[in-house]
Amino acid sequence: DTGVSQDPRHKITKRGQNVTFRCDPISEHNRLYWYRQTLGQGPEFLTYFQNEAQLEKSRLLSDRFSAERPKGSFSTLEIQRTEQGDSAMYLCASSQRASTLSGVNTQYFGPGTRLTVL
Amino acid sequence: KNEVEQSPQNLTAQEGEFITINCSYSVGISALHWLQQHPGGGIVSLFMLSSGKKKHGRLIATINIQEKHSSLHITASHPRDSAVYICAVTGRVTGGGADGLTFGKGTHLIIQP
Numbered sequence: 001d002t003g004v005s006q007d008p009r010h011k012i013t014k015r016g017q018n019v020t021f022r023c024d025p026i027s028e029h030n031r032l033y034w035y036r037q038t039l040g041q042g043p044e045f046l047t048y049f050q051n052e053a054q055l056e057k058s059r060l061l062s063d064r065f066s067a068e069r070p071k072g073s074f075s076t077l078e079i080q081r082t083e084q085g086d087s088a089m090y091l092c093a094s095s096q097r098a099s100t101l102s103g104v105n106t107q108y109f110g111p112g113t114r115l116t117v118l
Numbered sequence: 119k120n121e122v123e124q125s126p127q128n129l130t131a132q133e134g135e136f137i138t139i140n141c142s143y144s145v146g147i148s149a150l151h152w153l154q155q156h157p158g159g160g161i162v163s164l165f166m167l168s169s170g171k172k173k174h175g176r177l178i179a180t181i182n183i184q185e186k187h188s189s190l191h192i193t194a195s196h197p198r199d200s201a202v203y204i205c206a207v208t209g210r211v212t213g214g215g216a217d218g219l220t221f222g223k224g225t226h227l228i229i230q231p
Contacts, residue, residue, distance in 0.1 A: 002162070033218055042122075042204055042221030043161075056218060091161065093219075104149040104168075104208045107219065109161035 002026075004110035006092050012116045013082055020078045021113045025094030032075050033107060034067055035091040036060070043091055049075060050097070082117045089114050121145055124205050124222035132230055137192040139225045141205030144186065148209035151219060152179050152190045155202040164190070164203075195229045202226050 003026040013019050025032050030051050035043040046065070048056040051072040061067075064082075069075040079086055093107040123142045131137055141150070152164045165172050165179040167188065172179050176195075181188040192199055206219040 002160075035219070035221075040223075042206075042223045043219070045218035045220065048218050058218075093161075104166065106163045106166050107151075108163065109153075111158075111160050 002108040002110070004092060004094050004108050006110040006113050008113055009111060010114050012118065014118050015082060015084060017082055018078065018080045019082055019115065020076055021090055023075045023077070023092030023110055025074070025092070026108055027073070028096065029094035029108070030072065030097050031095045031105075032069055033093045034075070034077050035093065037089040037091060037112070084117050087115055087117045122205055122207055122220055122222040124225050126225060127223065128226045130228045130230065131195055133196060135195050137195050137199070137227065139190045139203050139227070141188045141190070141222060142186060143207050146209055147207040149207070150181055150188050151206045151208070152188075153204040153206060155204055155224065161204070197229045197231050200228050
């Protein structure tokens, strides 16, 4: 257990429905990341928050995807009008503001939410 | 072409063997990460490197910035080391964002007793 939790762990939905996932990062971590992983592939970056500000969005994040982190603590990822291609594992990670010379800190991953769109 | 390439994609070895997994990247980075993913999805960070070499137990990670190459070594491998090992980079890599990770496809390692 890394201390990052995600809910739900599994979600099955029908095409066209909206779904929302939640991520609770480690409490003192101010950076939060969302990634998506399809079967047999490495994860892909979706978006990144520092506190409540969404600082980076991948071009993979279509208009149907929206992410929020309203109080700089937990985050939600919503997918509207789901498509079968959205079926994947959605991973959340958190880290502290970097104190290293590289400007990068270790990311701690949650267990993921596996989405299946029928 | 993926900016982060790993080899081999699959590796099966006998218990006790010395394991090497390689990672090459094509652009400038701030840091390179080695991650372990077990069936079911959980990802654990093993190392974060900007230069040189790090060791933790039976795991050793090295990076050569000039050659844009990193290796993960496992000494005295054990069946519990069986997992997917993923190389990822942070930095000026397309699609990863300034701070997000860009991942390789992973190396599926099986250690047989």
